[in-house]
Structure formats: C-alpha cells, structure tokens
Amino acid sequence: AQTIHQWPVAEIKAVGSPLSLGCTIKGKSSPNLYWYWQATGGTLQQLFYSITVGQVESVVQLNLSASRPKDDQFILSTEKLLLSHSGFYLCAWRGAYEQYFGPGTRLTVL
Amino acid sequence: GEQVEQRPPHLSVPEGDSAVIICTYTDSATAYFYWYKQEPGAGLQLLMSVFSNVDRKEEQGLTVLLNKKDKQLSLNLTAAHPGDSAVYFCASIASSSFSKLVFGQGTSLSVVP
Numbered sequence: 001a002q003t004i005h006q007w008p009v010a011e012i013k014a015v016g017s018p019l020s021l022g023c024t025i026k027g028k029s030s031p032n033l034y035w036y037w038q039a040t041g042g043t044l045q046q047l048f049y050s051i052t053v054g055q056v057e058s059v060v061q062l063n064l065s066a067s068r069p070k071d072d073q074f075i076l077s078t079e080k081l082l083l084s085h086s087g088f089y090l091c092a093w094r095g096a097y098e099q100y101f102g103p104g105t106r107l108t109v110l
Numbered sequence: 111g112e113q114v115e116q117r118p119p120h121l122s123v124p125e126g127d128s129a130v131i132i133c134t135y136t137d138s139a140t141a142y143f144y145w146y147k148q149e150p151g152a153g154l155q156l157l158m159s160v161f162s163n164v165d166r167k168e169e170q171g172l173t174v175l176l177n178k179k180d181k182q183l184s185l186n187l188t189a190a191h192p193g194d195s196a197v198y199f200c201a202s203i204a205s206s207s208f209s210k211l212v213f214g215q216g217t218s219l220s221v222v223p
Contacts, residue, residue: 032209043199044154044213051209059210090153092211097142097161097203099211101153
C-alpha cells in the first residue's frame with residue numbers, strides 16, 4: 001500500500017525567512033506528484049506538479065519553487081517568506097485517475 | 111480553463127437527514143469528477159471518483175449524480191450522522207489537461223445530533 005508523508009506537520013516562520021517543506025511517498029514507483037496550497041477556510045490551488053525526477057512544472061508560482069530530487073520526494077521552498085504564504089500545504093500523488101493527498105503542513109508566517 | 115462552482119458554502123442538517131451538495135462545471139471535455147472530504151486540520155480523503163460516462167454512482171451511503179446536459183455534479187449523503195461533519199470539495203480533471211485538478215470552493219457540512 002502507498003503511504004504519503006509530509007514534514008514538518010506545522011511551521012511558524014518570520015516574514016523574510018527561508019522555507020522548505022517536504023513530501024515523501026512510499027510504495028509507488030515513479031509517481032506523479034503535486035503541491036497544493038489552501039488558504040484558511042478556502043479551496044485548494046495547485047502550485048506545481050512533477051512526473052519524474054528533476055522535472056517540475058509550475059501552475060501558479062506564488063513566489064515559491066519546487067524540486068524533485070528523488071523519485072519518492074518532492075520539495076517546496078522559498079528563500080523569502082511573505083505573509084501571504086500562510087496556509088495549509090498539501091502534497092498529492094496520482095493513482096490511475098485519482099489524486100491522493102498527504103496529511104498537510106500548516107504554515108503560519110508572522 | 112475549467113471552472114467549478116460549488117454550493118452551498120455552508121450546510122446544516124439534522125442527524126438522519128440527507129445532505130445535498132451541487133457543483134457546476136464549465137468544460138464539457140471534463141473527463142473525471144471527484145468528491146473529497148476534509149476534516150479539520152487534515153488532508154483530503156477521496157470519497158468517490160466518477161468517469162464522465164457515468165450518470166449515477168452509489169457507494170456506502172453516498173450517491174453521486176452527473177448531469178452532463180446541465181454540467182452539474184451532485185453528492186447526496188443519505189442518513190447523515192455527526193461523523194459526516196466536515197468540508198466537502200468537488201473536483202474535476204479535463205481530458206485536455208490531466209495534470210490539473212480543479213476544485214470547487216468547498217461546502218462546510220454540519221450534522222446536528
């Protein structure tokens with residue numbers, strides 16, 4: 001069975017500080033991986049997707065970047081956080097036709 | 111591109127009653143439809159996926175109806191119980207862009223004992 005893990009569970013960061021969020025999936029070879037952002041009380045917006053190591057497509061950047069350093073790992077990062085980056089970040093992987101989501105990371109930028 | 115409008119934004123029903131959530135989509139080339147459930151502070155749980163050639167699908171107390179003529183997708187929770195209280199999202203993928211999942215705005219469902 002596939003499992004998806006996100007780290008950290010929650011972060012509180014200062015405006016202007018760097019950020020790195022991670023996502024790992026186990027039990028699935030060469031998964032398509034996705035990053036989503038969800039404002040508090042809002043809907044989900046797709047940020048990036050990756051179909052293979054080293055390849056990332058941007059959907060909406062929001063001054064963030066993503067990387068796929070390993071087959072089972074997807075990283076979301078920025079060198080300088082903005083207040084608008086606060087929210088809930090979700091990683092997902094694609095099955096045959098569906099996307100399955102990780103538990104998410106709650107980010108608070110102060 | 112595809113847009114999905116979801117209603118109502120908030121829904122409160124007594125325990126044992128039905129709850130209906132409706133989504134209207136714009137792209138007639140939409141290939142797949144999904145319903146997700148999100149509990150507070152958690153990720154999204156996939157409830158049901160529906161291919162565009164299906165009009166009706168039932169699973170474990172949930173009924174999804176797809177009206178392609180009106181471009182409407184609905185989720186009916188029959189005999190709702192307090193454990194169903196959560197935010198529900200519809201989502202769709204167009205066959206032209208299989209990587210882009212588009213979400214509705216979400217419906218916050220409260221089932222009152």
